Amino acid sequence: EIVVTQSPATLSVSPGEGATLSCRASQSVSSNFAWYQQKPGQAPRLLIYAASTRATGIPARFSGSGSGTEFTLTISSLQSEDFAVYYCQQYDNWPPSWTFGQGTKVEIK
């Protein structure tokens, strides 16, 4: 079973600043990697898939990179609506399984 380790657990950022979130998979997942944003009381929303492709309607300030075991989500200039919890997730294609990271809370500094 692939384990996904996400860091940091909490990130304190001032509006307008950038943020970098990281995830590491315990074995290579190629580019089968996604990022989600979750706000209180809401379901997660897909931000990035295939490691670096923005989902429909996601602003360009969100970008993803990485492959294999190391992945990064970068938010270039945080807006008020970006303060939330972010989860990474890997997909293992045999047998099909999905694993989430523990989450990073991005809070206002």
Add this chain to the structure above:
Amino acid sequence: QVLLQESGPGLVKPSETLSLTCTVAGSSINGGYYWGWIRQSPGKGLEWIGSFYHSGTTYYSPSLKSRLTISVDSSKNEFSLKLNSVTAADTAMYFCARVDIAVAGFPFDNWGQGTQVTVSA
């Protein structure tokens, strides 16, 4: 627009069976998708529970496999989860979600709003 809606009892007694249904609108259960269940314990992260492919093949989390059954009712365009012998550790928000196999990396691209299930006597 794809809509997923979870339904089921909000309170389940310990040792009993948790049963939830996800009703899908705007997308056929029989299309090229995986459909799955994910849960989130209070104040915790997301945990994949299990998924099925339209062919009927199911895939379960190893940690829940012995207690879990996911089934499909194509005539109603819905799928269900049954988790037996529940304990307080199964208290969580339960989400159903879709994976479009045409999307690279197989992410969950559509989610239900979630339903809270509490295990308590």
